[in-house]
Amino acid sequence: MSGKQSGPGPRKRHRARNVEPKHHDTYASEAKPAGAQVCDTCGLVQVAGRWSRAEPPVDAVRGALCPACQRTRDRHPAGTIRVPARLLAPRDEIVRLIRHxxxxxxxxxxxxxxxxxxxxxxxxxxxxxxxxLARRIADQLARRLHAKPSLHYGEENEVRVAWEG
Ligand SMILES: [Zn+2]
Structure with missing residues (x-):
């Protein structure tokens, strides 16, 4: 018999921890810092890896940058939604819906x-x-415009929304 074994062995394989996701997101926090942090740009507070609009604990460290502000600084959006002029009627109303x-x-x-x-x-x-948010905006616009957009997902946890044709 061959010593090589195919398929799962008799022993359950040790379950791999921290399996790298296929689409790696540069902006997802990798290491969870022990203490609380405050984003200097927007004031969000990070506790145990979760950013929220909470009151910062007294020992919170300042000088952090939350993933949203980091993307904004890098001009590296996660979602892009292109609405063609023919669907912007009226433009103000569409922009208001997006903001809302x-x-x-x-x-x-x-x-x-x-x-x-x-x-x-x-x-x-x-x-x-x-x-x-990109998907929510796409849903809202689809309802308002009675036209479904197409969604294209990119490598790094990104989506592009467009109305074609
Ligand atoms: Zn921020």
């Missing part, structure tokens, strides 16, 4: 923010710090 969606998510998802709403020649380009 951000506000509605702010309480439960403080790291999900709009980075910018820019004119991009033919329509607008909305950039977000998180996938969740």
């Amino acid at each position: 969606t951000e506000q509605a998510e702010a309480e439960t998802h403080p790291l999900e923010r709009i980075m910018a709403i820019d004119d991009d020649g033919d329509g607008i380009l909305v950039t977000t710090t998180g996938l969740h």
Whole structure:
């Protein structure tokens, strides 16, 4: 018999911890610092790896940068939503809906923010710090415009939303 064994051995394999996800997210906190931190830019507080809009504990360390502010600083959005001019009718109302969606998510998802709403020649380009908000905006716009966008997921936990055709 061959000494080589195929398939699972008689002993249960030691379960691997910390298996690297296929799509690595540079902006997900890797090491969870022991103490609390405060983001100097937006004031969010990180305790046990979780960022929230809490009162910082007295021993909280200042000078940190939360993943949302880091993405904004790097100009590296997680979500991009391109709305063509033909669907921007009227533009103000569409922008208001987008802003309102951000506000509605702010309480439960403080790291999900709009980075910018820019004119991009033919329509607008909305950039977000998180996938969740990008998908919420896509849902809201799909309902408002009666047109479903396509979503393309990128390598690094990113999504691009566009209305084609
Ligand atoms: Zn921040």
